[in-house]
Amino acid sequence: MTYRTPVTDADLHAYVDDQLEAGRRREVEDYLHAHAQAAARVEEYRRVNAGLRALYDPVLGEPVPAALRPARRDPRRWPRVAAVAGWLLLGGVGGWLLHPAATVVTLAEGPMQRHLVQPAAFAHRIYAAEIRHPVEVGARDEPHLVAWLSRRLHTDIKAPALDAQGYILMGGRLLPSTDRMAAQFMYERADGLRVTLYIRQGVWKNEETAFRFASRDGVGVFYWIDGPLGYALVGELDRGELSALSEAVHRQLH
Amino acid sequence: MSGLEQQVVEHIPRLRRYARALLRGDALAADDLVQDCLERALGRMHRWRRGSDLRAWLFTIMHNLYVNQVRRAANGPRFVDWPEPDDASGAAADADIGLALRDLERALAALSPDQREIVLLVSLEGLRYQQVAAILGIPEGTVMSRLSRAREQLRAALTQGRPNTLWRVK
Numbered sequence: 001m002t003y004r005t006p007v008t009d010a011d012l013h014a015y016v017d018d019q020l021e022a023g024r025r026r027e028v029e030d031y032l033h034a035h036a037q038a039a040a041r042v043e044e045y046r047r048v049n050a051g052l053r054a055l056y057d058p059v060l061g062e063p064v065p066a067a068l069r070p071a072r073r074d075p076r077r078w079p080r081v082a083a084v085a086g087w088l089l090l091g092g093v094g095g096w097l098l099h100p101a102a103t104v105v106t107l108a109e110g111p112m113q114r115h116l117v118q119p120a121a122f123a124h125r126i127y128a129a130e131i132r133h134p135v136e137v138g139a140r141d142e143p144h145l146v147a148w149l150s151r152r153l154h155t156d157i158k159a160p161a162l163d164a165q166g167y168i169l170m171g172g173r174l175l176p177s178t179d180r181m182a183a184q185f186m187y188e189r190a191d192g193l194r195v196t197l198y199i200r201q202g203v204w205k206n207e208e209t210a211f212r213f214a215s216r217d218g219v220g221v222f223y224w225i226d227g228p229l230g231y232a233l234v235g236e237l238d239r240g241e242l243s244a245l246s247e248a249v250h251r252q253l254h
Numbered sequence: 255m256s257g258l259e260q261q262v263v264e265h266i267p268r269l270r271r272y273a274r275a276l277l278r279g280d281a282l283a284a285d286d287l288v289q290d291c292l293e294r295a296l297g298r299m300h301r302w303r304r305g306s307d308l309r310a311w312l313f314t315i316m317h318n319l320y321v322n323q324v325r326r327a328a329n330g331p332r333f334v335d336w337p338e339p340d341d342a343s344g345a346a347a348d349a350d351i352g353l354a355l356r357d358l359e360r361a362l363a364a365l366s367p368d369q370r371e372i373v374l375l376v377s378l379e380g381l382r383y384q385q386v387a388a389i390l391g392i393p394e395g396t397v398m399s400r401l402s403r404a405r406e407q408l409r410a411a412l413t414q415g416r417p418n419t420l421w422r423v424k
Contacts, residue, residue, distance in 0.1 A: 010398045013405065017376055019383060041409070048408045049377045051358040052275070056378060059271040068266055068289055125282050131356070218285055236281070 007031040012038060016045040058192065065218025065236060111202075112230065115178045117214050117221050120198035120232035123175055123184050124219065128194040128234075135171030135186050145172050149183040155228055157199060159185045160252040165245055167195060195235035195242075197249060202230045211246055213239055222246040226254055258302075262295060265312055268379065272313070275374050276320060278363040287323070291316040307385070314389045317371065324367045354412055361411030369404035372397055 007028055014020045015028045032039040127134055137145040142159060150157045152174055159169055167187035175182045175198075182200035189195075202225060214221045220242045223232040231253070233246045269291060273284035294315050295302075302311055362370060368390070375386045383401075387394040 009402055013398065013401055014383070017380075017383075044409045044413060045405055047412060048358065048405060051355055051408075051412065052362070052374070052377045055355055055359055055362075056271050056275045059274045060267045062267075062270070064266050064270070065285055068270075068285060068292060069263070129280050129282070131279065131359070217282060217289070219282065 007038075012042055013045070016042055016049065061191075062193075063238075066238065067216075067218045112212075112223065112225075113214070115180075115202070116198070116200065116230040116232050117223055119175075119177050119182065119200075120184075120196070120223070120234050121214075121216070121219055121221055123182070123198060124196045124234035127173070127184065127186065128196055134194070136173035138171040139169040141171075142169065149174060152181050153183055153199070153201060155201065157183050157229075158253055160197070160249045162187050162245065162248060165248055166190065167245070170194075193236065195233060195237065195245065198232040198234060200230055201228055211243070211250075213243070215239070224250065226250070258299060259296070261308055262292065262312070265309055266292070268309070269312060269316060272374055272378060273316065275362065275378060276367075276370060279359070287316065287319060290319050294319065310381070310385050310389055313375065313379070313381075317389055320367070320371070357411045358408060361408050365404050365407060369400050369407075372400050373404045373408065376401060 011020070011024070011028050015025065015032075020028060032042060137148070139145075146157060146159055149172065159172065161169065166189055168189075170186045170188050172183060172185040175184055177200045180201050182198055184199075185197045187195050187197070211222055211224045214223070218236050219234060220237055220239060221232050221234050222242045222245075223230065224246070225231075231249065233242060233249060235242055235245075237245070266288065269288045270284060273287045273291075274281060277284045277287065291312065295312055298315075302308065362373070365373065371390060372386060375381045375389065376383070381389070383394050383397050387397045390397070
């Protein structure tokens with residue numbers, strides 16, 4: 001068998017990527033029939049391509065975070081409110097939907113934001129993306145995990161069960177917070193989406209129990225204070241979903 | 255929303271997929287990159303030539319932003335390039351992803367930024383070599399040689415050590 005021009009490395013890649021014109025494609029096919037080693041290499045390149053798709057195609061099915069969708073009020077620009085205001089704080093009820101500009105409150109460095117919301121969001125950002133070590137102690141050792149965290153936080157901590165909501169406990173870890181210890185529990189949905197529950201003792205004076213919501217860059221935080229502890233539930237979920245989960249957490253821990 | 259904006263919006267899932275892979279799985283950093291890209295695109299919509307390939311234009315913008323980011327990171331402290339330990343201590347936690355896929359993911363993360371871009375634009379986006387060359391502003395021959403080297407590394411990661419590993423694709 002002879003070829004118009006020798007089959008090169010570049011031909012093999014172009015064959016794998018389906019970028020050869022028909023005539024050349026047939027020649028490369030003939031060549032591969034005669035050369036088992038090259039054929040095996042092509043097969044492995046295909047597996048690489050398939051593997052990359054398997055790794056990243058799920059992103060295509062994820063809901064697009066609100067921050068990436070164009071704003072309605074100024075059709076020419078994407079919303080820049082988040083970047084301008086930093087953390088957006090929204091009131092307890094759905095004022096956001098009714099009148100965006102009016103209910104956006106620029107985040108002052110209030111104690112709850114500084115000691116609860118921001119560290120919780122930061123810890124989520126670090127660990128929820130982690131593939132190999134998302135948790136320090138796995139859910140298999142839940143009694144140990146809970147006992148350990150309770151001891152270190154000097155108060156009784158519980159890991160709420162969110163199975164009914166479709167979130168399975170993966171485990172948790174101990175974290176340094178601004179000035180105290182904090183506990184983080186991580187949960188995972190069947191599609192891989194993770195939420196974290198961040199718990200720490202408060203330095204805040206007014207012990208409010210109202211649920212509050214903050215969001216930035218598609219990551220939402222629902223947070224509240226219950227007795228000595230502050231809770232922040234963090235996830236790339238919209239407000240309604242996160243709110244429902246927060247209520248489930250609150251019901252079990254209160 | 256204008257028709258053109260609607261067209262841009264339709265590309266968001268692909269931009270996110272690419273950014274996620276490019277930034278080694280860091281979902282938040284990836285979406286930051288996508289947001290920067292969208293803002294820049296919308297701010298310069300007048301510079302897009304009607305009838306030209308909108309997707310290629312968006313990926314060009316993202317490439318430029320990414321290059322800036324890599325350059326900035328190279329000048330500052332480098333926290334992100336620390337290799338993951340090779341032990342299996344975290345194995346219980348990530349049961350949902352096949353071993354071979356994880357090797358592949360790690361090999362992709364270990365590629366140089368320009369190699370990673372080329373592999374992803376070709377393998378994930380299915381762009382033609384010529385388009386990739388235009389997006390990255392390099393000759394097509396350079397695309398081919400870098401693609402070849404990068405893919406060889408990914409192939410080695412998949413085949414070495416675990417020749418019989420079965421794919422466990424979700």
